[in-house]
Amino acid sequence: MGLPEHKYYTLKQAAKKAECEVEDLIHFAAIGVLQLCIKVPPVELMINPYSDNEEPTDIEVWHNFSLDCNDIRKMLGEEEKENPIPIDIDKLSEEEGGFYFNCHYLSDYFSLLEHCSVKKNPSEYEGLDIEDENFEILDWSGLLAIPCDSIEIDEIRLATEEGRKVSVIELYPPRSPVVTCKPLWFGVESFRLSRIYEFSKDELFITKYELDLLICGGLSVSFGDGVNKEKVLPLPEKRDRRSDIRKEKCALDRESLYKDAIYILSKYPDECRGKKKEISPEKWKDCIFKKLTEVYPLSITNEETVLKKLQEAVNHGKKKK
Numbered sequence: 001m002g003l004p005e006h007k008y009y010t011l012k013q014a015a016k017k018a019e020c021e022v023e024d025l026i027h028f029a030a031i032g033v034l035q036l037c038i039k040v041p042p043v044e045l046m047i048n049p050y051s052d053n054e055e056p057t058d059i060e061v062w063h064n065f066s067l068d069c070n071d072i073r074k075m076l077g078e079e080e081k082e083n084p085i086p087i088d089i090d091k092l093s094e095e096e097g098g099f100y101f102n103c104h105y106l107s108d109y110f111s112l113l114e115h116c117s118v119k120k121n122p123s124e125y126e127g128l129d130i131e132d133e134n135f136e137i138l139d140w141s142g143l144l145a146i147p148c149d150s151i152e153i154d155e156i157r158l159a160t161e162e163g164r165k166v167s168v169i170e171l172y173p174p175r176s177p178v179v180t181c182k183p184l185w186f187g188v189e190s191f192r193l194s195r196i197y198e199f200s201k202d203e204l205f206i207t208k209y210e211l212d213l214l215i216c217g218g219l220s221v222s223f224g225d226g227v228n229k230e231k232v233l234p235l236p237e238k239r240d241r242r243s244d245i246r247k248e249k250c251a252l253d254r255e256s257l258y259k260d261a262i263y264i265l266s267k268y269p270d271e272c273r274g275k276k277k278e279i280s281p282e283k284w285k286d287c288i289f290k291k292l293t294e295v296y297p298l299s300i301t302n303e304e305t306v307l308k309k310l311q312e313a314v315n316h317g318k319k320k321k
Contacts, residue, residue: 172190
């Protein structure tokens with residue numbers, strides 16, 4: 001009787017099975033035809049690695065779903081007699097201020113349970129909606145995929161240097177042949193962390209599904225297209241090489257700045273914090289330029305630009321929708 005198949009592989013295991021080198025796998029991820037994953041930590045243990053007092057890292061979930069106002073009316077009970085609450089709504093409860101239910105996302109490689117709350121507004125049903133802030137993560141498990149950009153900007157050093165870290169502020173549900181969402185309109189696009197999260201290449205995994213795709217020629221990774229959507233991307237149009245070079249240099253400069261900033265923060269934590277011991281982007285920036293000889297030459301020398309990058313690292317790095 002044979003052993004069961006692996007559900008996922010380390011990079012070394014995957015390289016052996018695919019008859020290639022680990023460096024090849026990193027390259028395939030960098031060019032966007034292979035998805036690399038990390039194991040999902042418990043939500044309550046998602047710790048900011050740069051904080052002395054180990055403050056929990058906030059996690060913002062970006063969802064993709066459509067919810068008709070008629071569905072909301074049903075859940076509010078306005079039309080309960082004629083149109084009962086959909087059976088795929090889990091644990092619906094109702095209080096004076098609103099109603100509450102659980103949402104599930106489940107694939108072969110990732111499971112998520114979220115609690116959703118929606119306020120009542122009987123006089124303005126058409127204005128009711130469910131936004132990302134209405135959700136709270138109760139539990140998650142499995143693997144989460146990292147952006148290909150995080151591999152691409154540091155491909156060579158990640159492939160050749162032992163202990164080299166990968167830095168991300170956003171993670172994605174891994175690709176899977178089957179995804180189940182409950183309610184049916186529920187979907188998850190990405191998870192944005194409030195601070196940079198780092199891990200080594202020894203903590204990277206490849207799902208069996210991804211490895212099978214790779215061995216068959218690979219399939220381009222396309223994030224943000226909704227639940228369970230995969231497609232082979234067309235050949236790119238002729239590109240402006242000068243623009244590519246500028247983008248690459250900006251990415252390298254940003255990465256170098258973050259590493260220098262983290263060095264200063266770790267060496268002078270008190271000088272980078274505010275009155276409540278929280279990391280202050282302004283004080284952090286001032287400390288960097290005060291200790292400039294320790295990180296010279298700084299990849300980005302404009303103080304306003306440095307402050308903006310530090311604010312992105314400390315404060316969600318949010319992009320307005």
